[in-house]
Amino acid sequence: MMRTRLLMPLLAAALLPLSGCASAQQTGAPSLAPRPVEGRFDVAPPAVIAEPPGPLPTDLAGRLARWESDATQAQQAFAAERDGTAALVSEGVGASVGSERWVVAQQAISRLQSTRAPLTVALADIDRLYIDRSVEEQVDGLPDIYALRDRLADMDATQRAVVDALQAQLPEE
Template sequence: MKRVFLLGPLILAMTPALSACAAAQGADAPSLAKRTVEGRFDVAPPAVVVAPPGPLPADLAGRLARWESDAARAQQAFAAERNSTASTVSAAAGASVASERWVVAQQAISRLTAARAPLTGALADIDRLYIERSVDEAIDGLPDIYALRDRLADMASAQDAVLDALNAQLPGR
């Protein structure tokens, strides 16, 4: 209640000042209506024509083919090594950490990881190429580069899942 009494005299004191402001804005104040000059810029910007990417440059086609064959070779080596590694890891599933069976299983997983090295190397090279061409705004062949990068990334992801599953079977991981 005391607040209401304090605000009352304050509002009464401000009333003449507010009415003076309102009176001052009579005929001299500018109008807030839209001016004719303001409508000049209400036009759509001109369309920007962007040329689609062209075909892959000849010097890159050979590199992409090499990376694709490296990835295929790595996939075959990984598949050939996978079954024996899975058997070795299954045999070591109950073994204690640093036991003979555990060490043999770790070595098998290391060989399986090494078998995929050409794939991970090709993926790193194609990532670098994609970034370099994007920075240089050299868009010719980017769809081909990105498509190959996507295939290699899918292969690497599938291999990562296999390695993660094998590592999860061993104690100490």
């Protein structure tokens, strides 16, 4: 009997919200069923037709060729300097900071880093060109510009990894 008294209020509390739903339907509350107008939007959006980019404009072809030439020359200078730098860094490994061998190795890394300048300048210029043409919505030649930018970025990342690896061999200041 005691259990029944405890369960009655709980049962009433559970059924009370359900009775509200039943009374809402009887009072003419709006239905949640789909309306006829809702089906009008079940259509595919129209296809957007975008013109493919055209060829590279002639005024840009010369600039891209110059940047590629600069990057190639920088890559050759970097390759020529790399082995000598690696030898000097290996001599500086274990040397104390500020010692003669450490300073010579740091100077070699600086010379190696300076050979990268034409590549980094060309990469910055091509980034600026790509952004400017994208903002102005001038898509002609963008695939060529991006392809060169991608090649230069790969060269830059490879060279940076070499410099970082050499620098990591020496003790820090």
